Amino acid sequence: MLGKISFLSLLLGIECYTIAEETLLHQNLLNGYNKRIRPGADRTKPVNLDASFTLTAIKEFSESEGKIAVVGAFRFNWEDERLIWDPATYGGDLHNTIMYFQDIWVPQFVNMNPYNELKRVGLDEMYCTLTETGQVTFIPPDLYESTCDADVTYYPFDKQKCSLLYYIPGYYISDMNITAASSTLDMDLYEKNGLWQVLETSFSVKTSAKNFQLIDLTISMTRRTTYYVAGLLLPIVLMNFIQLFVFLLPVESGERVGFSITVLLAVAVFLTIIQEKLPEASEPNVSVLTYKLLVDMIIGCGMILAVVIGMRFYHRSDDIRVPWILRGFTRCFYGCCTPINSKQSVNPDEVVDIKSEKPSRGSDGVSITWNDVGKAFDRVCLPLFFLSLVMNNIVYFIIIFV
Structure with a gap:
């Protein structure tokens, strides 16, 4: 060849x-x-x-x-x-x-x-x-x-x-x-x-x-965002709203404070992970997500404070009189929906002295206990913190996409 x-x-x-x-x-x-x-x-x-x-x-x-x-x-x-x-x-x-x-x-x-x-x-x-x-x-x-x-x-x-x-x-x-x-x-x-x-x-x-x-x-x-939406943003949003269930958790369980702190620590872990991925410099700008997580932590701390205050209401002795302002608060946010101890009758043998009348009993003869105050407080905190979390997330996504 x-x-x-x-x-x-x-x-x-x-x-x-x-x-x-x-x-x-x-x-x-x-x-x-x-x-x-x-x-x-x-x-x-x-x-x-x-x-x-x-x-x-x-x-x-x-x-x-x-x-x-x-x-x-x-x-x-x-x-x-x-x-x-x-x-x-x-x-x-x-x-x-x-x-x-x-x-x-x-x-x-x-x-x-x-x-x-x-x-x-x-x-x-x-x-x-x-x-x-x-x-x-x-x-x-x-x-x-x-x-x-x-x-x-x-x-x-x-x-x-x-x-x-x-x-x-x-x-x-x-x-x-x-x-x-x-x-x-x-x-x-x-x-x-x-x-x-x-x-x-x-x-x-x-x-x-x-x-x-x-x-x-x-x-x-x-950046391709599929991973971050599924592995970062959705867990953060879900954890935010899981915190709200603390106000639905029965007081008798004794787990309210522990539940709130656990979820708050999870948010703190996500904040730490994000800070490790981002530069330490403050220019040109710090990530908006960092501010969002910071507000989430502030709201979480507020929930813990609200839980502690609510627990004090629940565990306060009924021998302590309920102040008139808390009676009005309870009637407004709890009594208006369901009568407070409406079936409770006044003991006819009870002698009430006008000068020594307990503030926990209203003019209609319906008594208000500290347990009722705690339930009214939970009813206020649940929508209040829910709206706070919703507004925080809405503001974040408006800044990102608008």
């Missing part, structure tokens, strides 16, 4: 270069080549550099650390007249070749806002593609990390916008003219992130006040 192909190649006059010819090409191109000097025969004109970026994945975005890490690859194109050759000299069909990037001049881009140490774009073992016309293509894939201050005001319904800035130290606009090959990032190879959804991207070249150019990669994204 190889003999037939060789025979046909000779018969048809097909030319093909050999490894010796490509080796000779590399030797000739690098002979006297100084990789520390930028291309350009006319030193008064800048090197025209086309740049673009292909985004393949968002590896990490940390709100607490203010860090974004993306996986992708830059694509740089420029012309170096020192790397032009005649294919006829090297087998006739040597139109392209690959050369080690450390052997020729390449733009040394560095990150303007790095998260860790400053490093150049491109790994140590990388190659460039060259054409016979001197066109050089350099595609360095890497993990690119940068700082990005998160705005967690509407967490977990927040949107983030991060920029990665790159420039070439030592080169000004008179030496290097960078143009964007595309106004957006190439998303053809992008793999969807389970936590973040990319809304839009932009790729632009800016000129700073110091007369050098910056490459700006901007990614706008929004």
Whole structure:
């Protein structure tokens, strides 16, 4: 088979270069080549550099650390007249070749806002593609990390916008003219992130006040909220309203205070979890969810205080007279719905002295006990705290979605 192909190649006059010819090409191109000097025969004109970026994945975005890490690859194109050759000299069909990037001049881009140490774009073992016309293509894939201050005001319904800035130290606009090959990032190879959804991207070249150019990669994204709604918001809302059942719990069980404290501690645990996920800085804003949980805790503390007060009413001795203001309170919020001890008859043998009449007995002869005061207090606290929780949740969702 190889003999037939060789025979046909000779018969048809097909030319093909050999490894010796490509080796000779590399030797000739690098002979006297100084990789520390930028291309350009006319030193008064800048090197025209086309740049673009292909985004393949968002590896990490940390709100607490203010860090974004993306996986992708830059694509740089420029012309170096020192790397032009005649294919006829090297087998006739040597139109392209690959050369080690450390052997020729390449733009040394560095990150303007790095998260860790400053490093150049491109790994140590990388190659460039060259054409016979001197066109050089350099595609360095890497993990690119940068700082990005998160705005967690509407967490977990927040949107983030991060920029990665790159420039070439030592080169000004008179030496290097960078143009964007595309106004957006190439998303053809992008793999969807389970936590973040990319809304839009932009790729632009800016000129700073110091007369050098910056490459700006901007990614706008929004958080996928299904997990947070099911695993964070719904449990918080349910725990809020479970607290209300403390006013329906029988006093005889003796578990009212313990129940209230347990639910309040659960809310505090959620508050701690959220605070660990969010940045400690107060700028640009603290998460609205943090304020909501803080109000939930205040309402929970109010419930515990109300339970303690109600327990004092329930366990107060009937020998202590009920003040007139509590009798009116009880009649208003409890007696108006169901008669208080309406079947209780007045003992005919009881002698009542006007000067020593107990305040717990009204003018209609119906007695009001401390137990009745406690029940009236529960009837007031239940709708009061229910409305407080409803208003707190309504205000939170209005701020988030309006």
